[in-house]
Amino acid sequence: xxxxxxxxxxxxxxxxxxxxxxxxxxxxxxxxxxxxxxxxxxxxxxxxxxxxxxxxxxxxxxxxxxxxxxxxxxxxxxxxxxxxxxxxxxxxxxxxxxxxxxxxxxxxxxxxxxxxxxxxxxxxxxxxxxxxxxxxxxxxxxxxxxxxxxxxxxxxxxxxxxxxxxxxxxxxxxxx
Numbered sequence: 001x002x003x004x005x006x007x008x009x010x011x012x013x014x015x016x017x018x019x020x021x022x023x024x025x026x027x028x029x030x031x032x033x034x035x036x037x038x039x040x041x042x043x044x045x046x047x048x049x050x051x052x053x054x055x056x057x058x059x060x061x062x063x064x065x066x067x068x069x070x071x072x073x074x075x076x077x078x079x080x081x082x083x084x085x086x087x088x089x090x091x092x093x094x095x096x097x098x099x100x101x102x103x104x105x106x107x108x109x110x111x112x113x114x115x116x117x118x119x120x121x122x123x124x125x126x127x128x129x130x131x132x133x134x135x136x137x138x139x140x141x142x143x144x145x146x147x148x149x150x151x152x153x154x155x156x157x158x159x160x161x162x163x164x165x166x167x168x169x170x171x172x173x174x175x176x
Contacts, residue, residue: 007077007110009117012067014060017053020069023076025049027100034103037135041160059083066125068117070101070110077102080114082121082130094122096132115145119174128174136166147172 012020025046032044059065064086070078081097101110136152147170155164
């Protein structure tokens with residue numbers, strides 16, 4: 001399905017989380033069951049996916065996590081998270097986490113819209129250093145957005161058969 005209208009990105013406040021959980025569950029399951037890891041193993045069950053999304057409520061309530069959702073044609077087609085570092089020596093940094101785009105819509109601007117939303121949210125929170133981890137290999141998307149590779153951690157994550165996957169760490173310094 002091609003995106004026929006523009007993508008809108010919205011923050012999900014804690015009190016609205018349950019309203020979007022069913023669509024987020026479908027998105028996460030489609031993404032993981034389609035080959036992306038994101039910390040889970042395929043096949044990802046509906047129950048595990050639901051429990052994951054609901055587990056974010058405390059961080060959303062305390063303001064240490066920002067959850068963004070992307071919509072096209074009235075349908076949830078992506079999500080992304082920004083974890084705000086809470087340590088006294090880290091008021092300037094945040095971590096980009098779990099950027100998901102519906103499998104049939106990749107390459108159509110949804111991910112770019114989500115990342116622009118995360119950058120805007122980081123800027124509003126006074127965060128200028130963004131860090132992210134991704135499976136080594138398909139990181140060209142982030143590099144095109146200005147992220148720079150720090151390095152690779154060999155065997156950082158493990159697959160269901162015990163296979164190991166390398167992870168790359170990237171960063172971007174935002175202009176505040």
